[in-house]
Amino acid sequence: MSNCIFCKIAKGEIPANKVYEDGQFLAFNDIHPKAKVHILLIPKQHIESLQVVDAAHVAMLGEMTVLINKIAIDAGLHNGFRVVTNAGPGGHQEVPHLHYHILGGGRLPGF
Numbered sequence: 744m745s746n747c748i749f750c751k752i753a754k755g756e757i758p759a760n761k762v763y764e765d766g767q768f769l770a771f772n773d774i775h776p777k778a779k780v781h782i783l784l785i786p787k788q789h790i791e792s793l794q795v796v797d798a799a800h801v802a803m804l805g806e807m808t809v810l811i812n813k814i815a816i817d818a819g820l821h822n823g824f825r826v827v828t829n830a831g832p833g834g835h836q837e838v839p840h841l842h843y844h845i846l847g848g849g850r851l852p853g854f
Contacts, residue, residue, distance in 0.1 A: 749840035753787040763814050768807065770814050770845075778825075779848030780818050784811060790841040793830040811845055820847035 751757045752771065759771035762782055773781040786803060790796065796804065815824040824847035829836040 747789055747838070747840050749783075749785050749838055749842060750789050753785065762818065763810070767803070768810060770810075773844070777844070778846040778851060780820060780824070780846065782814060782818060782845040783842050784814060784845060785840060785842045791839050792834075792836055792841055793828060796841070807843065811843060815845050815847065818845070818847070820845075823847065825851050 748757065752759045753769050759769075761769065761771045763770035763784075767788070768784060768786055770782050770784045773783050784807060786807065788803075790800065811826055824845055827844040827846065828842065
């Protein structure tokens with residue numbers, strides 16, 4: 744998607760403070776952190792949100808889940824962390840590109 748800010752970050756058109764990158768995924772620090780550690784993990788492929796994933800995405804979502812733990816541990820979140828994703832306007836998704844927030848580094852508020 745040509746106007747997607749996360750696609751532009753994945754392509755290197757917009758700079759980001761990257762913490763992980765491979766051929767399929769990119770993780771970078773959120774520019775408006777909600778916790779001491781606030782990392783965003785995105786697939787480089789444009790997928791709008793969890794609302795559009797289907798059986799074809801199972802392997803990719805599994806790889807992302809495993810990667811979340813690696814990124815959290817590498818960020819020093821040995822005592823635990825929170826993972827959040829928002830889906831669609833009703834879920835307050837601000838960027839229409841699938842992404843997970845990895846949060847930690849201190850006591851997080853409860854829900």
